[in-house]
Amino acid sequence: xxxxxxxxxxxxxxxxxxxxxxxxxxxxxxxxxxxxxxxxxxxxxxxxxxxxxxxxxxxxxxxxxxxxxxxxxxxxxxxxxxxxxxxxxxxxxxxxxxxxxxxxxxxxxxxxxxxxxxxxxxxxxxxxxxxx
Amino acid sequence: xxxxxxxxxxxxxxxxxxxxxxxxxxxxxxxxxxxxxxxxxxxxxxxxxxxxxxxxxxxxxxxxxxxxxxxxxxxxxxxxxxxxxxxxxxxxxxxxxxxxxxxxxxxxxxxxxxxxxxxxxxxxxxxxxxxxxxxxxxxxxxxxxxxxxxxxxxxxxxxxxxxxxxxxxxxxxxxxxxxxxxxxxxxxxxxxxxxxxxxxxxxxxxxxxxxxxxxxxxxxxxxxxxxxxxxxxxxxxxxxxxxxxxxxxxxxxxxxxxxxxxxxxxxxxxxxxxxxxxxxxxxxxxxxxxxxxxxxxxxxxxxxxxxxxxxxxxxxxxxxxxxxxxxxxxxxxxxxxxxxxxxxxxxxxxxxxxxxxxxxxxxxxxxxxxxxxxxxxxxxxxxxxxxxxxxxxxxxxxxxxxxxxxxxxxxxxxxxxxxxxxxxxxxxxxxxxxxxxxxxxxxxxxxxxxxxxxxxxxxxxxxxxxxxxxxxxxxxxxxxxxxxxx
Numbered sequence: 269x270x271x272x273x274x275x276x277x278x279x280x281x282x283x284x285x286x287x288x289x290x291x292x293x294x295x296x297x298x299x300x301x302x303x304x305x306x307x308x309x310x311x312x313x314x315x316x317x318x319x320x321x322x323x324x325x326x327x328x329x330x331x332x333x334x335x336x337x338x339x340x341x342x343x344x345x346x347x348x349x350x351x352x353x354x355x356x357x358x359x360x361x362x363x364x365x366x367x368x369x370x371x372x373x374x375x376x377x378x379x380x381x382x383x384x385x386x387x388x389x390x391x392x393x394x395x396x397x398x399x400x
Numbered sequence: 401x402x403x404x405x406x407x408x409x410x411x412x413x414x415x416x417x418x419x420x421x422x423x424x425x426x427x428x429x430x431x432x433x434x435x436x437x438x439x440x441x442x443x444x445x446x447x448x449x450x451x452x453x454x455x456x457x458x459x460x461x462x463x464x465x466x467x468x469x470x471x472x473x474x475x476x477x478x479x480x481x482x483x484x485x486x487x488x489x490x491x492x493x494x495x496x497x498x499x500x501x502x503x504x505x506x507x508x509x510x511x512x513x514x515x516x517x518x519x520x521x522x523x524x525x526x527x528x529x530x531x532x533x534x535x536x537x538x539x540x541x542x543x544x545x546x547x548x549x550x551x552x553x554x555x556x557x558x559x560x561x562x563x564x565x566x567x568x569x570x571x572x573x574x575x576x577x578x579x580x581x582x583x584x585x586x587x588x589x590x591x592x593x594x595x596x597x598x599x600x601x602x603x604x605x606x607x608x609x610x611x612x613x614x615x616x617x618x619x620x621x622x623x624x625x626x627x628x629x630x631x632x633x634x635x636x637x638x639x640x641x642x643x644x645x646x647x648x649x650x651x652x653x654x655x656x657x658x659x660x661x662x663x664x665x666x667x668x669x670x671x672x673x674x675x676x677x678x679x680x681x682x683x684x685x686x687x688x689x690x691x692x693x694x695x696x697x698x699x700x701x702x703x704x705x706x707x708x709x710x711x712x713x714x715x716x717x718x719x720x721x722x723x724x725x726x727x728x729x730x731x732x733x734x735x736x737x738x739x740x741x742x743x744x745x746x747x748x749x750x751x752x753x754x755x756x757x758x759x760x761x762x763x764x765x766x767x768x769x770x771x772x773x774x775x776x777x778x779x780x781x782x783x784x785x786x787x788x789x790x791x792x793x794x795x796x797x798x799x800x801x802x803x804x805x806x807x808x809x810x811x812x813x814x815x816x817x818x819x820x821x822x823x824x825x826x827x828x829x830x831x832x833x834x835x836x837x838x839x840x841x842x843x844x845x846x847x848x849x850x851x852x853x854x855x856x857x858x859x860x861x862x863x864x865x866x867x868x869x870x871x872x873x874x875x876x877x878x879x880x881x882x883x884x885x886x
Contacts, residue, residue, distance in 0.1 A: 341500015
């Protein structure tokens with residue numbers, strides 16, 4: 269990466285990265301992909317999110333489901349760790365709590381593949397500041 | 401409707417904290433860019449002042465004013481310090497921000513550097529936070545690579561870089577003068593203010609010390625404007641506050657609510673109520689420096705001033721919920737034990753006074769207290785508050801005063817009736833056998849770990865109170881409900 273030398277360069281990079289990120293969730297965008305975020309702050313890791321992260325990465329690849337599994341910071345639901353958030357392009361992100369490998373398997377097979385609503389969904393109870 | 405608004409936590413759980421690209425995609429470093437190219441330091445400070453942002457580490461001092469004071473002092477070198485020495489039991493706000501969104505803190509520190517005229521930032525973080533440290537280091541490396549830290553930032557000629565300093569976990573080092581001494585390699589002891597760190601801080605140079613959460617708010621205020629920010633919250637407390645919800649609550653977690661949200665909303669709507677359907681008794685805020693809010697405070701809007709009026713304080717944002725099974729005298733003792741352990745020992749009111757407070761509380765809990773002790777607790781607390789050197793001692797008796805004020809009945813019962821209604825203080829409890837119900841099966845006697853139960857087979861048994869350790873094994877085993885607690 270070369271250094272960013274001016275505010276214009278920063279804005280350009282921001283726009284590129286922003287549209288790239290947005291494209292991931294857009295339904296008809298060729299760049300879109302299923303995104304899975306695994307909470308990996310200390311609290312999540314202590315409750316076992318690391319093996320879940322590895323399991324999801326391996327199993328989604330093994331089962332030929334194109335997906336992007338990433339780590340994230342604390343989503344705030346400490347009581348339900350490990351928590352994960354699944355975004356299927358064109359749909360609202362859905363959050364799951366108490367995820368272990370068995371639950372992860374169910375999420376892959378039933379929620380991601382078949383679109384069924386399964387137990388363990390946490391309703392998001394906050395607004396995040398957005399920038400326009 | 402969502403009761404929570406995430407400003408300081410805007411990127412936590414949203415971005416990958418180890419990818420600067422994620423941060424940039426969400427307006428990262430844009431506030432820094434804007435400030436460096438469009439605004440003068442004074443104009444920037446003015447925005448922060450107008451936003452009404454107050455320090456999120458506990459004191460609640462105006463952030464803009466602090467920056468202004470640091471800016472006005474003339475010196476060849478100034479420092480920007482981030483206080484990440486989070487030490488309250490049950491608090492994890494700063495850790496979560498650093499683990500989930502480290503760049504927001506770095507960006508704000510650079511902005512502060514520009515405003516105050518400093519080119520050097522220091523993050524004082526406790527070594528017990530290995531993951532936060534690791535992610536902060538990654539973030540610093542990436543920020544340097546992209547040119548947000550280092551020399552000639554964004555081609556503007558502004559230089560700024562950040563280093564990490566490790567704390568060994570002493571609670572008093574969260575106090576800014578003690579923190580600075582610890583960074584200098586000296587003992588982590590506070591000194592009298594003034595001079596304030598803004599005038600004479602790290603290596604005797606003007607130093608701006610802000611907490612992690614305070615910094616995390618800065619880029620948003622600059623991106624969205626002070627008007628937007630000051631529309632959230634109450635008249636004198638603007639914006640949001642992050643709380644670490646813990647204790648006897650269903651949804652333990654990290655929340656961020658607008659200032660002015662009531663305790664009832666936090667506990668029952670966001671926190672999902674008290675565990676096992678029990679009764680709410682108290683909520684402890686402000687950690688060992690704070691106090692308890694009770695049922696009568698459930699509808700009080702939470703902000704800096706209301707919490708102080710209620711005998712507690714905002715503190716850094718720990719919020720521990722207690723139910724009917726918690727004994728308030730024991731809670732006060734718990735916090736005092738913490739303070740006694742963490743007192744640096746420099747001034748006698750704190751070193752000796754808190755120890756005596758602890759001893760009186762222990763005496764009451766052991767069942768040896770009298771009414772005079774309650775007065776002693778009050779008087780001693782006042783003296784400690786008035787005469788201690790730093791914030792630790794000046795606030796350490798708060799848990800005692802607040803519990804005596806709000807739960808006088810419980811203290812009274814402990815000293816005069818020798819009774820603990822929550823059933824926590826073991827010395828005040830007695831396990832007794834009801835002779836009429838006891839059939840003499842000997843089951844309790846066989847299960848007693850200290851052989852305190854005697855009696856002939858088929859005859860009523862007796863518990864020797866001298867020997868009894870109040871473990872409750874007998875009551876658990878008895879099939880006839882013949883054992884009860886007095």
